[in-house]
Amino acid sequence: FFFFLMIRRPPRSTQGVSSAASDVYKRQIIFGILLFEKIQAADKEQWKSRTIYQLMTDRFARSDDSKEDCKDLSKYCGGTWKGITKNLDYIQGMGFDAIWISPAVKNLEPGYHGYWASDFEKVNEHFGTEEDLKELIRECHKRNIYVMLDVVANHVGPVNFDFEKINPFNNKEHYHDFCIINADDFKNNQWRVENCRLANLPDLKQENPYVEKYLLEWISKTVEKFGFDGMRVDTVPEVPKPFWYKWKEASKCFTMGEIFDDRLDYVNGYIGPLESALNYPVFFPIRQTWQGMNSFWGLHERLMQEEQIFGKKMDYMGLFFNNHDNERFLHVNYNIPRFKGAIAFIMLYKGIPIFYYGDEQGFKGANDPWCREALWPHMDTNSELYQYVEKIIIFRKTHTIWNKPFYFIYQDDHLYAFSRAEVMIVFSNADNYQQTKTLEKVPYPDGTKLCNYLKSDDCVTVNGGRTTVHIDISETKLYEVTRQQNHSY
Secondary structure (H helix, E strand, O other), X not given: OEEEEEEOXXXXXXXXXXXHHHHHHHHOEEEEEEOOOOOOOOOHHHHOOOOEEEOOHHHHOEOXXXXXXXXXXXXXXXXXXXXXXXXXXXXXXXXXXEEEXXXXXXXXXXXXXXXXXXXXEEEOOOOOOHHHHHHHHHHHHHOOOEEEEEEOOOEOOOOOOOHHHOEOOOOHHHEOOOOEOOOOHHHHOHHHHHHOEEOOEOEEOOOOHHHHHHHHHHHHHHHHHHOOOEEEXXXXXXXXXXXXXXXXXXXXXXXXXXXXXXXHHHHHOOEOOEOEEEOHHHHHHHHHHHHOOOOHHHHHHHHHHHHHHOHHHHHHOEEOOOOOOOOOHHHHOOOHHHHHHHHHHHHHOOOEEEXXXXXXXXXXXXXXXXXXXXXXXXXXXXXXXXXXXXXXHHHHHHOOHHHOOEEEEEEEOOEEEEEEOOEEEEEEOOOOOOEEEEEOOOOOOOOOEEEEOOEEEEEEEOEOOEEEEEEOOOOEEEEEEOOOOOOOO
């Protein structure tokens, strides 16, 4: 064992940031005890405090420091594990303390994304060597950054029926009989979802003893060999639940499943077989609210439904509004103030925030593959959004938001407010008018003064259990109780 001491630097700019958060951040000292090669795989309680930066290995950074943009997003562009390692400062500079990387196994060409496995015994040579991957994880752990691996146990690469191209699943007995999932099967026919091919990708037969045994041993060895802290599990509903219970046990690390569905009960059914899930049921209302300017009533209703169905599980679910499978937020509506509101929401509401690479540079790609841009020509640490993300993560960590109780305050068509102990967050998605609202029943004693973290001279005071806020067009305000207050919440 060894100890390490790391003094976190202050934000690049403290202009407009409250003195309370800024001073705490400047003085923050992080102590840790790490194993020399790796840290113990983290549990869900530890993951709850993390803020995840999702990147695509092929699109984040090259080993040779090239700034030349990618000419064909449907093929490999040149990103590597060494490239990630060399640019961890860029990630950590925003405050992220976890990364999610692409599947690591060798893929059928041109599987730059990692979801077309061809050889489970080898790593993807386009990304680097086994030692490159180990070095990335070692360097992340030295910085107290968790590493989440994307994994696939449902299917292999598109070989049609030429199974000899897949190692070790080179026999037709390893696969379900041929059929292809139809769009309406997800709502009406779970058997077909579990037994047919997704996008004509050969569907592994987990009930085959050899397939099950190999996959469970493979994931156990992979986590142990490289030292991963958690995993994002692809295509979860396409595999029967009993297998996922065994997978969770074999992996011995935090598991977050992808259930690309907005049905609450359906998604909830996979939390148990795996420890957590991506919160797709709220992904859609978040987009509709800030991207499309729908009423906050829809979002609020969905959040209350999640409280009933998920309960405390929400704290461990992945909260996001952009990823590699959907067109980017800004492709549909290049509205930066509302984009900032969505960022603040996923950072400060219940759940583990997952932020998609490139959003800090205002990427606006369309659907796959256009939402999978190369980042290396655009690593600007002075960009408006990069610095905004940094400030929001400082705020999240300063107030340990993940441990604070949620209290709903107010909502109408275009304004939403809630508190988490000593902080009160107010959102507007109104594009064409300012708002002045008196918020009733705020959870603070009379005389409590709260100031806007993003603009320290913008303060309000509680009087008679109420306070009045003035919100600019599509503005987000992050109020915090001033240091002079000594109340407990």
